[in-house]
Structure formats: structure tokens, C-alpha cells
Amino acid sequence: MAAKKFTWRLVRTDTPAWWMTPLIPLLALIGTFILTAGLILWSKANPFEAYYYLLIDPLTSRSMVLEMLVSATPLLFTGIAVTVAFTTGYFNIGAEGQLYAGAVAAAGLGMVLGGLPPVLALPIMILGGFAAGMLWALIPALLRVKWGVDEVVTTLLSNSIMAYIVSAILNGPWRNPISGWPQSPDIAASAQFFKLIQRSRLHVGFILALATLVALWFLLTRTSFGMKMRAVGMGKLAARFAGINVDRTVLTAALISGGIAGIAGVSEVAGMQYHLIGALSPGYGYTGIIVATLGSLNAWGVGFAALFFGLVNIGAQNVSGALRVPIFLSNIIQATMLMVALGMFLLKRYRIRRS
Amino acid sequence: MSVIEMKNITKQFGDLVANDAVDFDLQRGEVHALLGENGAGKTTLMRILYGLYKPDSGTIQVDGRPVAIHSPKDAITNGIGMVTQHFALVPPLSVAENVVLGYGSSFIYQKSEVEQKVAEAAQRFGVDVNPTALVRHLSVGQRQRVEILKALYRNARVLILDEPTAVLIPQEVEMLFETLIRLKNEGLAIVFISHKLHEVTQITDRVTVLRDGQAIGTVLAAGVTQSQLAKMMVGRESFGVRRQNTSAAAGECFLEVKGLSANNDKGLPAVKDISFKVKCAEILGVAGVSGNGQKELAETLSGVRKPTAGQVLVNGINVAGCTPTEISAAGVGRVPEDRHEGVVGEMTVYENMALDHMDDFVHRGILDRKRMVRQAEELIAQFQIKARPRDRVRTLSGGNLQKVLLARVLSRNPRLIIVPQPTRGLDIGATDTIRRQLLGQRQRGAAVLLISEDLEEIMALADRIAVMYEGEIAGILPAAEATPEKLGLLMGGGARHTHTEEPRPPVEHAGREVN
Numbered sequence: 001m002a003a004k005k006f007t008w009r010l011v012r013t014d015t016p017a018w019w020m021t022p023l024i025p026l027l028a029l030i031g032t033f034i035l036t037a038g039l040i041l042w043s044k045a046n047p048f049e050a051y052y053y054l055l056i057d058p059l060t061s062r063s064m065v066l067e068m069l070v071s072a073t074p075l076l077f078t079g080i081a082v083t084v085a086f087t088t089g090y091f092n093i094g095a096e097g098q099l100y101a102g103a104v105a106a107a108g109l110g111m112v113l114g115g116l117p118p119v120l121a122l123p124i125m126i127l128g129g130f131a132a133g134m135l136w137a138l139i140p141a142l143l144r145v146k147w148g149v150d151e152v153v154t155t156l157l158s159n160s161i162m163a164y165i166v167s168a169i170l171n172g173p174w175r176n177p178i179s180g181w182p183q184s185p186d187i188a189a190s191a192q193f194f195k196l197i198q199r200s201r202l203h204v205g206f207i208l209a210l211a212t213l214v215a216l217w218f219l220l221t222r223t224s225f226g227m228k229m230r231a232v233g234m235g236k237l238a239a240r241f242a243g244i245n246v247d248r249t250v251l252t253a254a255l256i257s258g259g260i261a262g263i264a265g266v267s268e269v270a271g272m273q274y275h276l277i278g279a280l281s282p283g284y285g286y287t288g289i290i291v292a293t294l295g296s297l298n299a300w301g302v303g304f305a306a307l308f309f310g311l312v313n314i315g316a317q318n319v320s321g322a323l324r325v326p327i328f329l330s331n332i333i334q335a336t337m338l339m340v341a342l343g344m345f346l347l348k349r350y351r352i353r354r355s
Numbered sequence: 356m357s358v359i360e361m362k363n364i365t366k367q368f369g370d371l372v373a374n375d376a377v378d379f380d381l382q383r384g385e386v387h388a389l390l391g392e393n394g395a396g397k398t399t400l401m402r403i404l405y406g407l408y409k410p411d412s413g414t415i416q417v418d419g420r421p422v423a424i425h426s427p428k429d430a431i432t433n434g435i436g437m438v439t440q441h442f443a444l445v446p447p448l449s450v451a452e453n454v455v456l457g458y459g460s461s462f463i464y465q466k467s468e469v470e471q472k473v474a475e476a477a478q479r480f481g482v483d484v485n486p487t488a489l490v491r492h493l494s495v496g497q498r499q500r501v502e503i504l505k506a507l508y509r510n511a512r513v514l515i516l517d518e519p520t521a522v523l524i525p526q527e528v529e530m531l532f533e534t535l536i537r538l539k540n541e542g543l544a545i546v547f548i549s550h551k552l553h554e555v556t557q558i559t560d561r562v563t564v565l566r567d568g569q570a571i572g573t574v575l576a577a578g579v580t581q582s583q584l585a586k587m588m589v590g591r592e593s594f595g596v597r598r599q600n601t602s603a604a605a606g607e608c609f610l611e612v613k614g615l616s617a618n619n620d621k622g623l624p625a626v627k628d629i630s631f632k633v634k635c636a637e638i639l640g641v642a643g644v645s646g647n648g649q650k651e652l653a654e655t656l657s658g659v660r661k662p663t664a665g666q667v668l669v670n671g672i673n674v675a676g677c678t679p680t681e682i683s684a685a686g687v688g689r690v691p692e693d694r695h696e697g698v699v700g701e702m703t704v705y706e707n708m709a710l711d712h713m714d715d716f717v718h719r720g721i722l723d724r725k726r727m728v729r730q731a732e733e734l735i736a737q738f739q740i741k742a743r744p745r746d747r748v749r750t751l752s753g754g755n756l757q758k759v760l761l762a763r764v765l766s767r768n769p770r771l772i773i774v775p776q777p778t779r780g781l782d783i784g785a786t787d788t789i790r791r792q793l794l795g796q797r798q799r800g801a802a803v804l805l806i807s808e809d810l811e812e813i814m815a816l817a818d819r820i821a822v823m824y825e826g827e828i829a830g831i832l833p834a835a836e837a838t839p840e841k842l843g844l845l846m847g848g849g850a851r852h853t854h855t856e857e858p859r860p861p862v863e864h865a866g867r868e869v870n
Contacts, residue, residue: 222721224713231710235699241659241691242711243680 011353020348028341035340036333043325053322054315054333064314066200072310073271074099074281076209077264078288079295079302080216081133081257087220087297088253089233094140094155095261096285097162101136102129102262104166106269107174107276110187121191126208126266133262134255136162141254145247151254159285167278174276184276193271205267210303212260217299229253261285294341312337356419358383358513358544359404359435364413366399373399374410375568381513386535386545388555388576390588391565397548400565401515404546405437406430436506437515440522442498444490451486454505473508480507481537483530496527503534514538515546520554521645532558550588552581553843564588597815598638598794598834606635609802610771615665615675617655625651627826628665633771638793638803640817640834642810644846648826649806650692653775656804657689658682669771683711688769690760692776692806697760700749704740705731707748708763734762739788754785761792772796775806790816810842822846 037047058064078095085092092098105128113121140154170182177185193203220226231239232249240246268280291309295301316330359381366374373396381387389397402408404415406424414421417433424430430437444453451466451473473486482504484497493501499519506514516535520528535545535558549555555562556576564571564587571587610633619625625648633639643649654660656667658679667675669685683689689711691697698707705728709716716723731744738758742751748759757777764772774793778786793816797803807813813820814837821831822845829845 221724224717224722227706227710227713227722230702231699231706234701237696238691238699238707238710241657241679241689241697243658243678243683244710245678 009353010350012350024341024344024348028337028344031340031344032333032337035336039329039332040325043329045323045325050319050323050325050329050333053319054330055311057322058311058315058318063200064318066197066202068307068310068314069206070201070203070272070310071313072306073203073206073209074264074268074284075287075291075306075309076206076213076303077267078261078284079291079306080209080212080288080299081260081264082288082292083216083295083297083299083302084219084229084253084260085257086292087226087233088229088250089236090141090144090250090254090257091152092137092140092155092254092257092261093152093289094137094158094258094285095264095288096281096283097155097159098133098136098258098261099265099268099281099285100162100166101132101258101265103265103269103276103280104169105129105132105262106266107184107187110191110270110274111185113191114188116190118190118194121188122193122204122270125191125270126263129262129266130259131262133265134259136262137254137258141251141258144254145251163278166276170276170278176275182278186274187270191270192274193267201272203267203271205271208263208267212263213299213303216302220299225249225252261288264288290338294338294345296345357381357416358418360416360419361400361404362414362416364400364403364415365411366396366403366408367411372568374403376413377565377568377570379563379570380573381544381546382561383512383544384539384542385560386539386547386558388559388562389546389548389565390552390555390562390584391550395550395565395588396568397565398517399568401437401517401546401548404430405435405515431509431511434510434512435515436509436511436513437517438499438502438506438519439517442502444498444501446489446491448490449486450484450488450490450493450501450504453490453501454486454508458509473504476508477504480504480534480541482507482534494527495522496524496530499523499527499531500534507538511543513544513546515548517548518550519547520549520551528554552584552588555584556581598797598818606637606800608632609635609670610804611666611668612656613666613668615652615655615667616663617651617660618663619648619651624663625826626655626662629823629826629828630665631821631828631831633802633804635770635802636797636800637819638797638805638817640813640820641804641806641823642813642820642842642846643808643823643829645808647823649775649808649823651826652823653692653773653806656682656687656773657691659691679711683767683769686770688764688767688772688801690757690764690772690774690777694753694756694760698748698756701747703745704735704742704748704751704759705744707759708734708766711763712767730766734766738762738792752785754781754788757781757785757789761789765792765796768799769801771802771804773804773806776808777805778807778809778812810839810846814839814842 033047033051040047040050058068078099081095081098082092106125109125109128113124136158140151140158143149143154144151167182170184174184176183193205196202196204196206220230228239228244228249231242231244232246236246264284265280269276273280287309291305292302295305312334316327316334319325319330320327357380361377361379364374364377377396377400379400389400391397399408403410404424406426406429409425415424416422422433424433445456448456451470454473455469470486477484477486482500484500484504490498490501499522503514519531523531539545547559559576561573562576562579562584563573564584566588613630615626615629616624617626629652631639641649641652651660655662658677658681662675665675666673669687672685674682674685679689699710708731709727713722716727728744734740735742735744738761740755740758740762742755748756751759777789777793781789790812793803793805805813805817814834817834819831819833820837820842822829822842824846832841
């Protein structure tokens with residue numbers, strides 16, 4: 001009873017071919033196209049046209065490119081935040097809550113810093129947001145380090161707690177006195193991030209995000225702490241044997257991660273809304289996890305992934321406008337693309353062999 | 356007629372031939388040993404018989420008729436039972452439930468009736484277990500008995516035991532042997548996989564020796580000495596690398612351990628009030644059967660396990676309870692027992708080579724990776740490591756992995772080196788390189804603490820030999836006076852030289868010959 005022999009087999013490999021890495025995005029795109037083409041046809045649109053408006057047309061318009069960068073800004077921050085934590089083997093799912101912690105700090109500080117010049121007000125807000133995110137990340141981090149409580153659960157639940165805290169503040173002390181909406185009073189003009197380009201929404205937060213990205217690259221590749229983070233994340237026992245203080249490394253990384261997520265909140269409050277609202281983030285903290293994963297926890301990869309998400313966000317609106325297809329069709333494409341891309345990363349570890 | 360007859364069994368894993376045209380037969384009422392070094396193919400052969408692996412070629416006959424065994428279920432149907440090293444028990448369930456699990460035919464589970472039946476079976480086979488006890492609460496030895504009972508309950512006529520004594524304490528080994536002899540007398544055929552010579556000659560009737568996947572021969576246990584078996588097993592008289600001068604110009608004492616105690620992972624005392632010294636330019640070998648506290652001793656000295664009492668004086672300074680970094684700074688080179696726990700597989704060779712002293716490579720706050728790579732290149736050449744600096748460590752073989760760890764430690768010229776099980780599982784080439792390096796360190800004037808379960812290795816390298824037994828030092832002998840008989844006796848807890856640096860007059864030893 002011999003098993004059927006297949007001529008081709010998937011074989012696990014430890015040494016992926018170099019040409020696989022650039023091939024993955026292309027294959028992911030083709031795979032997504034095949035999977036979603038039927039749905040697009042069903043909506044009575046041409047799939048090729050739809051993909052053109054999703055991915056290429058936005059890049060031909062100056063205003064849409066700028067909007068893409070605006071959209072990528074918070075994702076850069078949260079992607080970086082998640083990368084710092086995940087690299088160290090600390091699965092921080094709480095970037096969303098930490099973002100709101102930073103946003104609360106920014107809204108609060110922005111209201112009282114009116115007297116200061118921007119040169120002082122902006123750094124104070126940014127540091128305040130960093131500190132707030134760090135503080136919100138501290139409790140789950142301590143629970144993990146001291147008692148081994150699973151941080152996935154605690155950071156995830158702390159997001160809900162923060163959402164209710166924000167709601168409580170907005171419906172209580174910070175309810176807008178004029179409109180009565182659950183929306184904090186606007187921050188002082190001197191505390192607002194200035195625009196980088198006239199008549200666009202691109203603000204200084206984008207530059208800050210790029211600087212943070214460079215800082216992440218430096219941390220991970222050029223410092224001994226970055227190497228310790230990676231060692232702890234990928235080989236806790238070996239790290240411990242080599243004399244690396246595992247608990248301290250995890251705690252530090254968790255706090256840096258929370259702080260950077262906090263800056264995402266500052267950037268959204270000071271650069272976009274100028275006040276705190278409950279719907280400040282449509283899940284930037286969670287999308288940051290996907291950005292970090294798609295970017296393979298590598299600084300440049302995270303940068304590209306965040307920009308790509310920005311592109312798809314803008315492209316999605318573009319498609320539905322141009323082809324009059326429902327907007328949720330773009331959401332489906334977005335989600336499918338994610339799944340396919342993640343699957344492709346797994347496939348990278350395999351080779352096709354003739355048996 | 357043989358109960359089991361395996362003919363021409365061949366099994367390949369990739370390029371490795373695990374079994375090469377092996378013949379094996381088993382009679383009713385015998386204990387048949389499968390003897391061989393790690394990786395000789397013993398477990399593979401029995402996993403084939405139990406249906407866990409499919410042979411590439413060869414036939415199996417049960418009671419003279421050819422059978423196809425595709426799964427453990429087929430094996431059980433043919434009356435074959437196997438107790439693996441890792442038990443397949445469900446801890447929260449009771450002994451009786453574990454025994455009948457997957458075997459009972461009735462849909463309704465009658466607790467008292469099942470317990471009654473299991474109790475009767477236990478009685479009948481003379482296996483001492485309490486059917487109502489939860490497996491979770493049982494010791495390793497008791498769990499093993501449950502596994503044996505499980506096989507017998509399924510009407511096994513052939514019982515395969517894969518290194519059954521590896522996990523047992525001596526008293527439990529005694530009990531196991533009594534059980535096996537009783538079962539044998541009742542007509543059961545038992546396969547006893549082992550690499551321990553004394554067990555094989557003590558309990559078995561026939562011995563089949565495997566080496567590098569081939570069956571070297573089958574002999575009657577009664578007509579063979581341990582040294583003959585050892586020769587069949589290793590195929591070589593002694594190792595190439597040996598200590599040359601017996602009495603090196605041993606310097607002053609560099610490491611002094613005083614009354615050291617430590618607990619194991621379960622919080623039970625594993626190292627009990629141990630004292631010894633290691634001098635410069637000396638190798639102190641620590642011998643002992645696995646699980647007698649050697650692992651905990653190495654971990655405590657390496658700073659990854661906290662001692663409960665005692666002092667560790669390195670060059671006169673007490674480092675007991677210090678962090679690994681502090682102990683390294685005191686001039687101690689530490690290699691972990693499990694080499695995979697010493698390296699980060701996903702990181703590169705050059706990063707792993709700097710893992711415990713990467714701050715040395717920081718220049719003005721920036722990690723100097725070029726210098727790390729340069730250092731790695733030098734070490735790779737010096738230690739003949741088959742790897743490139745930027746290779747991921749997980750792609751390396753065990754021997755190269757061990758060389759990476761040793762290179763990392765020796766690159767810092769430590770004055771004391773702690774090496775537990777440095778050559779375990781390595782091929783002969785890698786083993787020789789590692790041993791040569793250790794002797795080179797001794798020549799350089801370093802103190803070496805070599806902890807090994809490989810007696811030949813200890814005898815070939817060490818200047819003095821300490822034997823650990825149940826967490827204590829059973830005795831310390833100069834290499835010149837250490838014979839396998841004396842060491843074997845100490846390892847078995849036969850004669851104690853507790854806490855003495857000077858050996859007593861030669862120990863009386865049992866009649867068995869060990870070489």
C-alpha cells in the first residue's frame with residue numbers, strides 16, 4: 001500500500017533564496033487580485049480598473065500622495081511601537097490604549113500651554129505624550145516581569161479601560177462647553193503641529209515619525225541594547241545565560257513601545273484634530289501590529305508597510321469615488337491582501353523540490 | 356519460533372541511514388537488550404516495530420507470519436506494546452482511566468468497574484500501582500509502571516522499553532528489574548533499549564549491539580564481558596585525545612567551592628553541601644550518572660541558578676549568587692550544558708560569539724559590528740568552525756554550535772572554564788577538537804571544571820576525578836588511581852569518600868569487570 005508519489009514537494013528550508021524577498025509583495029498582489037476579482041466583477045466594475053484606482057492612480061496626484069503620507073503618519077508610530085515590543089518578545093497589543101493615553105496628555109497639555117512659544121510647547125507635549133503612553137504600558141509590563149502575567153491579555157484589556165476613561169473624560173470634565181459634544185476644547189494655537197505644505201493636511205508629525213523610524217533602525221542595528229532586545233526576543237535562555245538582564249530588557253522595551261504609541265496620539269491631536277475625540281483612532285494601534293508584522297520587525301520594512309497602508313487607505317476612497325463601487329469592497333481587498341501577504345511570508349521558508 | 360522477527364530493516368532520514376539492513380529477533384520469555392551509543396539506531400528500529408516509523412525496506416514477522424504494521428494500533432493488535440521515554444499519560448486522569456483510555460469498547464464509563472479490572476490486572480502482572488490515584492500525583496517511576504500496565508492490559512506479549520532507567524532513581528530501577536524478571540518468567544518477550552553496560556549484563560538474556568545503524572551482532576549476555584560489549588558498541592578501544600602528563604605543574608587553587616547547596620527546578624535539594632577545589636593548570640572531572648545534581652551544580656557555578664547555601668570562591672572572591680556577568684568578569688568562562696540554550700538560533704554566528712560581552716564592542720555608544728565580524732572570522736579559523744560569520748546559528752551542526760560556544764568563552768582568556776557535557780551527541784571529529792581545546796586550556800594554565808557523563812572522556816582528560824552521587828561528592832580520586840571499577844562503584848553509590856579531598860585506600864569492588 002504505497003502512498004501516492006508526488007513529483008513536486010514543498011520542502012522547508014533554512015536558507016530562503018535571496019530573490020524571494022522582493023518577489024513576495026508581487027506574488028501577494030497577484031494572489032489578492034485573483035481572490036477578489038470575482039467580487040469586483042459582481043459589483044459591475046472592471047477589476048483591472050479597480051486596482052488601477054486603488055494602487056496607481058493615487059500616486060499620480062500630488063494631493064493624494066500628500067494624503068497618503070498623512071494617513072501613514074500614525075501607522076508609522078504604532079508600527080514602530082509594536083516593533084520595539086515584539087522584537088523583545090513582549091507582545092504589546094495595547095498600542096491603541098497607549099495611543100489614547102498620549103492623546104489625553106496632549107489634549108490636556110495643549111489647553112494649558114497657550115502662553116508658551118511653540119518651541120517649548122511642542123516638545124513638552126511630545127514628551128508628555130511619551131510619558132503618558134509609557135505610564136499606561138507600565139502596569140501590564142510590571143505584571144509580566146514580576147509575576148509572569150500574559151501581556152497579550154493585559155495589554156488588550158487595558159485598551160478597553162482606556163477607551164472608557166477617554167469616554168468618561170469627554171462626557172465629564174472636558175465636554176465641549178459650546179457645542180455640548182463629547183469633544184475636548186481645542187488646544188492652544190501655539191501647541192498645534194504646523195503644516196509642512198500649504199493647503200494640505202501634512203503636518204510636522206510626519207517628520208517626527210520618520211525621525212522615530214531612523215531612531216528605531218539605529219536602536220535595532222547599531223546599539224548593544226538593540227542586540228540585547230533581539231537576543232531576549234528570540235532566545236530568552238541564551239540571553240539569560242549570556243548575562244543579559246531579561247526582565248529589565250523586557251520592561252524597558254515595553255515602556256519605549258508604550259511611549260512611542262503615546263506620541264501617535266499626540267500627533268493625531270496636535271496635527272489633525274486639535275482636540276480629543278472618542279473616535280480619534282480607527283484602530284491605529286491594532287493596524288500597527290499588522291504593519292510591524294508585514295515589515296518583518298525591520299525598520300525599513302515597517303516604513304514601507306506603513307506607507308503602503310496609507311496608499312491603500314487613500315486608494316480605497318479613490319476607487320469607490322471613481323467607479324461607484326461600495327467602499328467596503330476596498331476594505332475586503334485590504335483585508336484579503338493582508339492575509340495573502342502573511343501567508344506569503346510563511347511560504348518564504350519553503351522551497352519547491354522535485355522528489 | 357521467534358515471537359518477532361525483523362529482517363533487512365532499512366530506514367533513512369534524508370542522508371542519514373538510521374537502520375542499515377538490520378536483522379533482529381525476539382524469543383518468548385527473554386529480555387533482549389538493544390545496546391548502542393546515542394544515535395546508533397536503537398530507538399528507530401523499535402519505533403518501526405511499534406508502527407511509529409515506516410521502514411524503507413525489510414519485513415516484520417509476528418509468530419512466523421508476515422505482518423504490516425502501519426500504526427501503533429496495528430502494533431497493539433499484534434500484541435506489541437511500547438513504553439517510550441516520554442510518557443503518553445494524561446496527568447489529571449486517574450491511573451485506571453489512563454490504562455483503559457482508547458481501549459475500552461463500551462460507551463458508558465463505569466468508574467468502579469474499570470478500577471476493579473485495572474486493579475486485578477495490576478495484581479495479576481505484579482505491577483504495583485494504585486488504580487484510583489491521579490497520574491499527576493505520581494513519581495516518574497510510578498508513571499512508568501502505569502505505562503507498562505497500560506501495555507499489558509492491552510494483552511501485549513512483546514514489551515518494548517526505551518531507555519527505561521534513564522529517568523529512574525536507583526530504588527525504582529530495582530523495582531523495575533524485579534517487575535521485568537517476573538514478566539519474563541510469565542513468558543513475555545521484552546526489548547530493553549539501553550546504552551548502559553552494567554544494566555544490560557545484569558538484566559538481559561541476549562544482547563544485540565547496534566553501531567551507526569548496523570547490527571554488529573547478537574550475543575548471550577551470560578557469555579560476554581562488559582568490555583567485550585563496549586568494544587562492539589564503540590568499535591574502538593580508546594579515544595585519540597588524551598592528557599599527556601599526569602602530574603601537570605598544577606598551580607595554586609583558583610576555584611574553591613565550600614558547602615554549596617542548590618535546589619532543582621522542583622525546589623528539591625539537588626546539590627547538597629558540596630566542597631571541592633580546582634587548581635590552575637588542572638582539569639577536575641566531575642563524573643556521575645545523569646541526574647545526580649551535575650546540571651544544577653554547573654548552573655549554580657554559572658550564575659543562572661541561585662545557591663541555597665555555601666560559597667564559591669573564585670581566586671579568593673566569593674561569587675555565589677552573583678549574576679552571570681559578574682561571574683564572567685571574575686575570570687570564569689561558562690558554557691551551558693544544553694548548547695541550544697546557549698545560543699540564539701535566529702541570530703548570526705558573529706552576534707552569538709559576542710552575546711555575553713557585546714558591551715566590549717560598543718564604541719561611543721555605537722555597536723561596532725565590523726569588529727564583531729572580524730573577531731568571528733578569527734575565531735572561526737582558530738576553532739575550525741564550518742560556518743561563516745553571517746550564517747544564522749540555527750543552521751549549524753551540533754559540533755559547530757559547541758565550537759561557537761567554546762570560542763566565545765575562550766576568546767576572553769578565562770582563568771577558569773566550566774564545561775558541562777561538552778561533547779554530548781557530537782561526532783568523533785568534533786569531539787576530538789573540543790577535547791584538544793580543553794587540554795590546550797589546561798596547558799595555558801587555566802583551571803578547567805569538566806562535568807561529563809562520559810566516563811571515558813573524564814578518564815582521558817581529567818587530572819583528578821570527582822564523582823557526584825545524589826547531589827553529593829561521593830569521592831575525589833587522582834586520575835592515576837581512578838579505575839573504571841572504582842569510579843563505577845562511586846557512581847552507583849557503592850562506596851563513599853564524602854567530602855574528602857584525599858582518596859582513601861583503594862575501594863573494594865564488586866566482581867564484575869569493567870573496562
